[in-house]
Amino acid sequence: xxxxxxxxxxxxxxxxxxxxxxxxxxxxxxxxxxxxxxxxxxxxxxxxxxxxxxxxxxxxxxxxxxxxxxxxxxxxxxxxxxxxxxxxxxxxxxxxxxxxxxxxxxxxxxxxxxxxxxxxxxxxxxxxxxxxxxxxxxxxxxxxxxxxxxxxxxxxxxxxxxxxxxxxxxxxxxxxxxxxxxxxxxxxxxxxxxxxxxxxxxxxxxxxxxxxxxxxxxxxxxxxxxxxxxxxxxxxxxxxxxxxxxxxxxxxxxxxxxxxxxxxxxxxxxxxxxx
Numbered sequence: 001x002x003x004x005x006x007x008x009x010x011x012x013x014x015x016x017x018x019x020x021x022x023x024x025x026x027x028x029x030x031x032x033x034x035x036x037x038x039x040x041x042x043x044x045x046x047x048x049x050x051x052x053x054x055x056x057x058x059x060x061x062x063x064x065x066x067x068x069x070x071x072x073x074x075x076x077x078x079x080x081x082x083x084x085x086x087x088x089x090x091x092x093x094x095x096x097x098x099x100x101x102x103x104x105x106x107x108x109x110x111x112x113x114x115x116x117x118x119x120x121x122x123x124x125x126x127x128x129x130x131x132x133x134x135x136x137x138x139x140x141x142x143x144x145x146x147x148x149x150x151x152x153x154x155x156x157x158x159x160x161x162x163x164x165x166x167x168x169x170x171x172x173x174x175x176x177x178x179x180x181x182x183x184x185x186x187x188x189x190x191x192x193x194x195x196x197x198x199x200x201x202x203x204x205x206x207x208x209x210x211x212x213x214x215x216x217x218x219x220x221x222x223x224x225x226x227x228x229x230x231x232x233x234x235x236x237x238x239x240x241x242x243x244x245x246x247x248x249x250x251x252x253x254x255x256x257x258x259x260x261x262x263x264x265x266x267x268x269x270x271x272x273x274x275x
Contacts, residue, residue: 003056010057014050016043018068024061024215025208026054033069038077039125041084044099047129051106061219061274062211063110065133066117066204067126075124075147082151097157100125104159107132108230111223113214117207118142118194123182128158131167134226135195135210138185139203144193145182155180166233168192218256219274 018029028050030037054060067073076082085093107114107129116122116133123145130136130144146164148157155161155177164173168191176183188194198206214222224247232240251257255275263270 003058005056011049011053014046016040016046017050019050021060023212024059024219025064025211026060026062027064027066027208027211030065030067030073033067035077036071036074036121037067037069037126038074038080040077040080041096041099044103047103048099048106051103051110054112055106055110058111060112061215061217061222062112063114064117064204064207064211065107065114065129066207067119071120071126072116072118072122072142073126073129074121075126100158104128104132104163109227111226112219113211113222113226115207115211115214117204118144119201119203121145123147125158128160128163131160131163131193132158135207136193137196137198137203137207137210138188138194139198140185140200142185142188142194142203143182144176144188145180146176147180149178150180216272218270218272220254220256221251224251 016031018027018031020027020029028047030039030043032038032040032043054063085096088096113135114133115135115137116130118130118136118138119141121143122130123143124147127144127146146155146157146160148155148160160177161173164177167173168176172191175181183191183193185194185197189197196206196210228240228243228247232243235243255273256270259270259272
């Protein structure tokens with residue numbers, strides 16, 4: 001995302017999220033524990049706008065997405081979203097569905113790693129938010145459920161039919177998206193949906209530990225790796241290796257590449273600048 005901004009100031013407070021910045025790590029917490037962090041129209045819009053704002057500022061080097069209370073996120077709020085959509089016309093429904101997709105794109109396209117810290121339920125849109133992250137750190141209570149067909153909609157919501165087969169394979173993705181059955185942590189780890197399975201109650205801490213590790217690393221290299229992983233999903237090999245070559249040539253002119261050589265020669269740890 002472009003770092004150039006217009007006249008809009010930085011948002012001082014996010015109404016539907018809690019945002020904590022600690023060094024290069026941002027922790028974004030969904031804060032409706034009484035509703036299992038069910039998403040509202042405002043929460044979707046805040047996530048979309050926050051990710052764009054953090055991407056432009058370039059101060060964040062890793063982001064943890066977490067949920068307060070007993071679960072990660074139970075999906076769209078049945079009363080505030082599903083009930084409201086029944087009264088919308090086609091143009092309004094298209095605007096809403098495009099907005100939810102923009103959130104997923106923002107997670108995939110932001111120039112820093114995103115770690116979903118999952119405990120308890122990650123259902124519907126909550127499961128897709130976790131899926132869109134670069135890492136999913138979960139404890140044994142985690143359960144993922146792509147519930148869209150259970151409410152009479154396509155399982156391919158918010159990019160799920162694009163992302164899930166690329167994470168767990170077409171067979172598992174077909175089962176999860178069509179049947180909407182919950183996948184508990186042991187199976188989720190076995191099929192590759194979980195990046196790291198922690199001890200009970202340790203998902204948030206493990207996610208923050210990983211975020212700090214990433215924040216201390218070569219940020220530009222991580223950003224370009226994330227960009228290539230997304231861009232090359234549908235490229236032929238010839239195009240992918242050419243894009244890799246161009247990216248590496250650019251990174252070889254950067255400060256971090258020179259710093260590695262200097263640190264190696266001096267037998268000391270690199271001091272990454274992210275440039």
